[in-house]
Amino acid sequence: MRNIHAEFVKYGKNAKYWLRRCEMLLPEIAREEIWKKKRFSSIYEYAAKLAGMNHEKVNECLRIMKHIEDKPELLEVAREKGLGAVRPVVTIATKETAKFWAGNAITMKKNTLETYVRNYKAELRPSTDLNRLENVKMELDPKVADQLKKMKGDRDWNTFMKELMDGQRKPEPKKHVATKTNGICAHPDCNKPAVEFHHTKRFSLNHEHNPDQITPLCKAHHDLCHLGLIANEEKQPYEWQTNPKYEVDKLVQAYKTG
Numbered sequence: 001m002r003n004i005h006a007e008f009v010k011y012g013k014n015a016k017y018w019l020r021r022c023e024m025l026l027p028e029i030a031r032e033e034i035w036k037k038k039r040f041s042s043i044y045e046y047a048a049k050l051a052g053m054n055h056e057k058v059n060e061c062l063r064i065m066k067h068i069e070d071k072p073e074l075l076e077v078a079r080e081k082g083l084g085a086v087r088p089v090v091t092i093a094t095k096e097t098a099k100f101w102a103g104n105a106i107t108m109k110k111n112t113l114e115t116y117v118r119n120y121k122a123e124l125r126p127s128t129d130l131n132r133l134e135n136v137k138m139e140l141d142p143k144v145a146d147q148l149k150k151m152k153g154d155r156d157w158n159t160f161m162k163e164l165m166d167g168q169r170k171p172e173p174k175k176h177v178a179t180k181t182n183g184i185c186a187h188p189d190c191n192k193p194a195v196e197f198h199h200t201k202r203f204s205l206n207h208e209h210n211p212d213q214i215t216p217l218c219k220a221h222h223d224l225c226h227l228g229l230i231a232n233e234e235k236q237p238y239e240w241q242t243n244p245k246y247e248v249d250k251l252v253q254a255y256k257t258g
């Protein structure tokens, strides 16, 4: 019997493959103005009539290709998996780090990669940037406010609050884990709903079942934990850094010496 679905999947796969080949030729076609030589009014008309590509697609391809043309590792990923697979990393990858990002583009799910890049960028901004501090207004009983100010002493508020939170590690029943963060992912740069619980490294090391070592996370941040991409997982989640600077430093070093 004829399997129409199987046929569709097969032809679709082939169509995608050949379309990827077209996409990667676009920069050359633009540079050499091949469309003009072949008497089309624009590269858009050329791509639409010859390969069924729309205007946005052409712009998107040219934009991505501009970023990766000088980065063979990313070109390789694009050839294998399409330009969409490298899109999340094009604004962050440099010649030195292209290999690192290409590896991530191959192994990570798209959503995980996007989250990783977003956190990575956030952490590249200097942490002393005052614009990054958030102004929180609290309604407090004057007595509580007074007590709080006394406890704070001459430390800045940020340092003080961090210390206060560190002191909060008293055991609580497991069912309260999700309420620790009001059901939101515990990663500092994330507001997605927490859908999974993660036992931080401290648990696997000492097997204490302290709920403070169980962290509610969204899918993407949980993936990043298990890929070993939280640089300081032994710390409290609000201090987590997704940017393994040492990894990139190693790569840059290897690039320079090798």
Ligand SMILES: [Zn+2]
Pocket: 197, 198, 199, 222, 225, 226
């Ligand atoms: Zn986990």
Ligand SMILES: [Zn+2]
Pocket: 185, 186, 187, 190, 191, 192, 217, 218, 219, 220, 221
């Ligand atoms: Zn998250």
